[in-house]
Amino acid sequence: MRAMTYRGPYKLRVEEKDKPRIEHPNDAIVKVQLAAICGSDLHLYHGLMPDTRVGHTFGHEFIGVVDEVGPTVQNLQVGDRVMVPFNIFCGSCWFCARGLFSNCHNVNPNATAVGGIYGYSHTTGGYDGGQAEYVRVPFADVGPVKIPDWMHDEDAVLLTDAAATGYFGAQLGEIAEGDTVVVLGAGPVGLIAAQSSWLMGAGRVIVIDHLPERLEKARTMAHAETLDYDEYDDIVVEMKKQTDFLGADVVIEAVGAEADGNFLQHVAGAKLKLQGGSPVALNWAIDGVRKGGTVSVVGAYGPIPNAVKFGDALNKGLTLRMNQTPVKRQWPRMFEHVRNGHLTPRAMVTHRFPLEDISEAYHVFSAKLDGCIKPLIVPGAS
Amino acid sequence: MTEQDIPSAYVRDKRTPPPSREELRARIPGWGADLDPADRPSYPKLQYPADAGAHWDFPDRQPGSQGRERSIEHAFVTPAFGTAQPLHGLSGAIRRFAYQRFSEGRNAHWLLLIVGDRVDAWGAHLRSFATLHPDNPVTETGVLSEFTASGTERSGRSDRRHQVIDPLLVAGPWVAGAGAAFLGVRRAVRAVRG
Numbered sequence: 001m002r003a004m005t006y007r008g009p010y011k012l013r014v015e016e017k018d019k020p021r022i023e024h025p026n027d028a029i030v031k032v033q034l035a036a037i038c039g040s041d042l043h044l045y046h047g048l049m050p051d052t053r054v055g056h057t058f059g060h061e062f063i064g065v066v067d068e069v070g071p072t073v074q075n076l077q078v079g080d081r082v083m084v085p086f087n088i089f090c091g092s093c094w095f096c097a098r099g100l101f102s103n104c105h106n107v108n109p110n111a112t113a114v115g116g117i118y119g120y121s122h123t124t125g126g127y128d129g130g131q132a133e134y135v136r137v138p139f140a141d142v143g144p145v146k147i148p149d150w151m152h153d154e155d156a157v158l159l160t161d162a163a164a165t166g167y168f169g170a171q172l173g174e175i176a177e178g179d180t181v182v183v184l185g186a187g188p189v190g191l192i193a194a195q196s197s198w199l200m201g202a203g204r205v206i207v208i209d210h211l212p213e214r215l216e217k218a219r220t221m222a223h224a225e226t227l228d229y230d231e232y233d234d235i236v237v238e239m240k241k242q243t244d245f246l247g248a249d250v251v252i253e254a255v256g257a258e259a260d261g262n263f264l265q266h267v268a269g270a271k272l273k274l275q276g277g278s279p280v281a282l283n284w285a286i287d288g289v290r291k292g293g294t295v296s297v298v299g300a301y302g303p304i305p306n307a308v309k310f311g312d313a314l315n316k317g318l319t320l321r322m323n324q325t326p327v328k329r330q331w332p333r334m335f336e337h338v339r340n341g342h343l344t345p346r347a348m349v350t351h352r353f354p355l356e357d358i359s360e361a362y363h364v365f366s367a368k369l370d371g372c373i374k375p376l377i378v379p380g381a382s
Numbered sequence: 383m384t385e386q387d388i389p390s391a392y393v394r395d396k397r398t399p400p401p402s403r404e405e406l407r408a409r410i411p412g413w414g415a416d417l418d419p420a421d422r423p424s425y426p427k428l429q430y431p432a433d434a435g436a437h438w439d440f441p442d443r444q445p446g447s448q449g450r451e452r453s454i455e456h457a458f459v460t461p462a463f464g465t466a467q468p469l470h471g472l473s474g475a476i477r478r479f480a481y482q483r484f485s486e487g488r489n490a491h492w493l494l495l496i497v498g499d500r501v502d503a504w505g506a507h508l509r510s511f512a513t514l515h516p517d518n519p520v521t522e523t524g525v526l527s528e529f530t531a532s533g534t535e536r537s538g539r540s541d542r543r544h545q546v547i548d549p550l551l552v553a554g555p556w557v558a559g560a561g562a563a564f565l566g567v568r569r570a571v572r573a574v575r576g
Contacts, residue, residue: 008503011522015515024444024462050495051477053467054506072442075435090462099424099432106441109452109459111488116462122477123495126464138462142449171424177402177417203400223410224496244390244397273496290391292411304492326424328434333416333423343414358532363524370531371544 002379003132004358006056009047014356017057020128020136022070028140029068030082035130035377036061038086039187040300042366043257044121048268048277049302057375060086060118061161062130063153066140067136075141078242082144084137085163085327088116088127091142102324107138113303115324123303131358135378145331155338158188158345165298165325166192166254167343170200172296172321173250180201182239182248182288183224184281186214188348189298190375192255194222195343197252199360206242208284210237213217213371221347229261240286245382247290248373255281256299257306269306276304283309289318295323328363348374354381451481475503504555519556 003017020029036263041058043049065162066080076082089096089104095115096104107116108125116138119129119148129135137144147156154162175181181197186209197205206225207218215226227242229235257277258270261284269278285295286309295318313320337343350373353361358377365375390396400406406413419425440461447459451469469478480494510517520526 007506007517007522009521011517013518013522023446023465025442047499050492050499052474052499054502055467057466074437088436088462090441091434092441096434096436097431099427099429101432101434106460107462109447109450109456109463110481111453111486112455116464122464122467125460126466128466130465139436139441141437168424171422174419177414180400196416198406198413199416200422201414203406246391246396247390276492294550303486304496305489329429329432330423333421337408337412337415340412342415359522359524361524363527364531367528369527373533 002246002355003057003128004059004283004355004377005042005054006052006058006166008055012045012058012359012362014358017132018257019134020243022068022078023136024138025072026139026141027070028066028073028076028137028144030062030064030084030135030137030144031067032062032064032133032135032379033081034063034153034380035059035132036157036160037131037361037365037375037377038161039189039365040120040256042362043277043300043302043363045366046258048068048257048270048273049123050304053122053126056119056121057128057130057132058119059129059131060120061157062118062135063147063157063160066144067134069140073140076079076144076146076173081147082137083147083156083160084118084130084135084144086117086120087165087324087327088118088125088138089141089142090139093319096142099326099329100323101328103326111303112316117324131377135209143328145328148236148335150339151335152346154157154346154349154376158348158374159331159334159338160327161187161325162348162374163192163338163343163345164327164334165189166194167196167330167337168323168325169193169194169252169254169296169298172298172323173197173200173294174319174321175200175202175250177201179249180204180206180243180250181250182285183207183218183252183254184285185209185253185255185299186211186218186226187254188345190252191217191348191373192343192345193252193254193298194218194224194379198223199337199342202250206248206354208239211368212375217348217373221344235261236284236287239284243290247288247293249290250294250296251285251289252296253281253285253299257301259299265307268336276302276306279306279308280351282289282306285311286316286318289316291316292318292331294319294321298325326337351375352381353377355379356382451478453481453486455485455487470504471502473498473505476501491551
């Protein structure tokens with residue numbers, strides 16, 4: 001089969017690999033119809049995630065058709081069209097039994113601090129991902145869901161991670177009616193977090209980024225006020241001014257480990273790998289939220305330490321809430337929101353690349369060329 | 383500054399109340415649909431028992447776990463695991479040492495894995511030159527999209543602040559490798575010539 005393969009930092013290609021096979025009795029093999037590149041894939045692409053092996057196939061956002069099932073699979077049949085949460089989870093461990101599907105203890109032998117994720121290095125279990133023609137889906141009775149007839153494929157693929165993570169980020173903020181919510185990052189996760197903040201009763205939503213097309217999308221799609229941090233000498237001071245010197249009630253950090261906005265932090269973390277990434281946005285969140293407020297972190301960080309201003313978080317009495325999203329837990333309610341138009345994931349899609357052009361897709365997305373907000377990958381397209 | 387101008391942070395209540403429910407509902411599709419925390423799927427954080435569709439108490443064990451690297455914070459290799467890219471060669475030895483010797487709580491664990499990644503990448507690059515499909519830094523970096531996706535003329539691109547350092551980071555190791563190869567060959571030629 002054709003599959004994207006990692007060749008080292010900033011380098012990847014499409015090559016022939018063996019088609020995946022059933023390795024566990026509850027596995028399924030899914031023929032991928034549509035995949036996406038996630039902003040967190042860029043951390044792998046840039047060499048930030050430990051134990052990212054040459055030959056690895058990325059991709060944790062994908063939908064497809066069941067091609068083969070293992071002997072114990074009861075809930076899926078060959079031919080079913082399915083959307084697959086980015087989490088791999090067993091459904092029965094201590095953590096899954098309590099709804100922490102993203103923290104499953106039975107799927108990732110390489111680490112206990114993170115669950116299993118498709119195509120996200122061996123630190124998350126060593127599973128090849130969905131930027132390929134076929135993918136192995138463990139615990140097929142637990143993770144995948146048949147795509148409802150009414151759902152658009154592009155909504156379905158975005159619900160497997162980016163949209164679900166934005167919605168989850170707003171929940172972690174514990175938004176109360178009338179709260180002022182600041183969302184850091186107007187990428188796909190931040191845009192849905194902004195939309196979701198309204199659903200949870202926010203009185204004001206402000207999105208901060210520096211890319212004009214993303215800020216425009218935040219205004220039109222998420223009805224948010226926007227701030228371009230490039231226009232201010234110190235965006236934290238502006239956040240204070242905007243909130244009558246209180247700070248935001250809730251800040252949702254939807255950027256993660258490669259934040260821009262501070263040259264030294266970015267070069268030290270994202271480029272030279274002297275720390276586990278660039279925690280600029282996280283520090284802005286801690287500084288910009290009000291005392292006693294809540295910081296919700298859904299931007300992706302790896303396991304290597306970062307220079308985070310923890311003392312400020314302590315002294316301000318903040319509540320810090322975070323996790324990888326337990327995607328499937330979000331779906332029933334999110335399906336309602338997508339169906340009635342309250343959440344509009346596919347409005348974020350700007351680019352569709354054939355699998356064979358995936359090197360260009362990563363570069364365009366990484367450098368944010370051509371107004372790219374969300375690129376999809378279409379196996380078999382030319 | 384008059385008393386009325388003193389910002390909210392210094393007085394009991396916010397000076398500007400939020401818009402009314404009616405105003406927000408008129409302006410924002412779906413405003414307040416999840417106002418009740420009970421409508422939020424991740425509230426409360428722990429939900430027991432959460433039914434995910436598992437029809438087992440403990441999953442079947444995937445065959446082939448013997449020798450599979452694992453975190454020493456795990457009691458055993460988990461019942462399901464990825465089998466992509468098994469450990470091999472020098473990078474595999476470095477990674478196996480990182481897993482066997484250091485827990486996830488030790489920086490050495492992660493830094494050794496990063497070292498293993500770089501050794502793996504360099505080894506793969508060198509091996510590729512002995513194949514019919516050598517690594518190609520032009521096609522594999524997708525850099526040609528700079529010309530097809532308006533990269534050169536785009537002013538708002540995310541990497542403009544650190545653009546200067548990017549070519550150094552991407553091309554630097556290749557230049558250094560070529561330099562080392564040149565010096566090595568020159569030394570070998572001089573040794574042969576006596």
